Amino acid sequence: MTDNHHALSRRWLEIETHHHWLTREGLRLLDFHRQARLDTGGFAPLDGDGRIPEGAGADTMITGRMAHSYGLAAMQGVPGAASLSEHAIRALSGLLRDEQDGGWLVGDPAATEDRTKQCYLHHFVALGAATATQAGIPGASRLLDEVVEVIEARFWSPAEQAFVESYTQGWGELTDYRGGNSNMHGVELCLALADVRDEPLWLERALAVVERLIHRHAVPRDYRILEHFHGDWSEWPTYNAEQLHHDFCPYGATPGHGFEWSRLMLHLEAALQARGLEAPAWLFVDAAALFEASLRDGWASDGAPGLVYTVDWQGQPSSRRRRHWTHAEALAAAGALLQRTGEAHYEHWYRHVWDFIDTTFIDRARGGWQQELDHRLAIDPAQGDVKPDLYHAYQATLLPRLPLAPALAVAVTMQDG
Numbered sequence: 001m002t003d004n005h006h007a008l009s010r011r012w013l014e015i016e017t018h019h020h021w022l023t024r025e026g027l028r029l030l031d032f033h034r035q036a037r038l039d040t041g042g043f044a045p046l047d048g049d050g051r052i053p054e055g056a057g058a059d060t061m062i063t064g065r066m067a068h069s070y071g072l073a074a075m076q077g078v079p080g081a082a083s084l085s086e087h088a089i090r091a092l093s094g095l096l097r098d099e100q101d102g103g104w105l106v107g108d109p110a111a112t113e114d115r116t117k118q119c120y121l122h123h124f125v126a127l128g129a130a131t132a133t134q135a136g137i138p139g140a141s142r143l144l145d146e147v148v149e150v151i152e153a154r155f156w157s158p159a160e161q162a163f164v165e166s167y168t169q170g171w172g173e174l175t176d177y178r179g180g181n182s183n184m185h186g187v188e189l190c191l192a193l194a195d196v197r198d199e200p201l202w203l204e205r206a207l208a209v210v211e212r213l214i215h216r217h218a219v220p221r222d223y224r225i226l227e228h229f230h231g232d233w234s235e236w237p238t239y240n241a242e243q244l245h246h247d248f249c250p251y252g253a254t255p256g257h258g259f260e261w262s263r264l265m266l267h268l269e270a271a272l273q274a275r276g277l278e279a280p281a282w283l284f285v286d287a288a289a290l291f292e293a294s295l296r297d298g299w300a301s302d303g304a305p306g307l308v309y310t311v312d313w314q315g316q317p318s319s320r321r322r323r324h325w326t327h328a329e330a331l332a333a334a335g336a337l338l339q340r341t342g343e344a345h346y347e348h349w350y351r352h353v354w355d356f357i358d359t360t361f362i363d364r365a366r367g368g369w370q371q372e373l374d375h376r377l378a379i380d381p382a383q384g385d386v387k388p389d390l391y392h393a394y395q396a397t398l399l400p401r402l403p404l405a406p407a408l409a410v411a412v413t414m415q416d417g
Helices: 003-008 016-036 060-076 081-093 119-134 140-155 180-196 201-221 255-274 281-298 324-341 344-360 391-401 408-414
Strands: 317-319
Touching: 016 060, 016 391, 060 081, 060 119, 060 391, 060 408, 081 119, 081 140, 119 140, 119 180, 119 408, 140 180, 180 201, 180 255, 180 408, 201 255, 201 281, 255 281, 255 324, 281 324, 324 344, 324 391, 391 408
Parallel strands: none
Antiparallel strands: none
């Protein structure tokens, strides 16, 4: 028996000290990001020192993620978390809501120039409202009803069995584009709605989305996920070919999304089985294959440590940036596959990615996590010294300790330690 086998014979998640470490890191993140609260309503992005930049206003996506994250923390028994989640819910219900046309914009409707209505954004308003509803936050249930009504009327397409992307100002025109990123977070939302609202229809919708994006389009591409499509769902592999570093819609395949889809598919499999519904065998097969493909393409594929941001359709690095969220999703996927299979391979990667995050992203001097690094692991000059995102890092401290089903907002109440 090898020394390595002995070392891996006991999982980190079976060790009390590791649970304490995850809890401490989660609490540290929550403390840092509470500084994003605006007295005028909602939450703003933080700079690297945990300050709100001068002139920064409420950001709808960040506020939705804060409603979700602090809602989870409230259910864990973190003092002050419920009031922060409620602060987010109030802003989403008032300040950030588009009273003129309905729905939500990227920021305060009185101040933002971007008047488009984006599916991705609405999914985070709904996720925040769903988690806050589960946490019993005042106003959350009403907000959830409102945003789900908008999503069903405007963004879920029964004909396409997928989510459409965006509309021009005032819901004027549906854009001729379909996106994988918004549909991936749509699957995340579907899992939450199925359990928080006890509506299994959302699991059927999640399965339809996964079947299209992964089983139909990613499998033939050697599990590199195509994220860009024309309005008729014909493939658009050259989309944003001149924008290799785009934050939400870059050219090529994003290994971090491969990990995220992999984990969500395992949650979906478990959720279907928990309700006695059929979970196709390909859900697990594709989830495991996505994990391996994302490692193959992403991990140190340019010769430097960590995960590259994107690769081209031959698997060569396109954007060499190191982003914190891709690593958070890699370890969460490793934890989910470890839970599903018990295989030491996933234990190895769970430990390895946490070690890399610990030495690379966790900022013990100033708080929070470094979020946008270049391939030299220095602060990315194109992005600057910023720390706007609690959501991915905080979830990384929770997900490995929770069952694959029910959904996160329900499962967190079952957390032990």
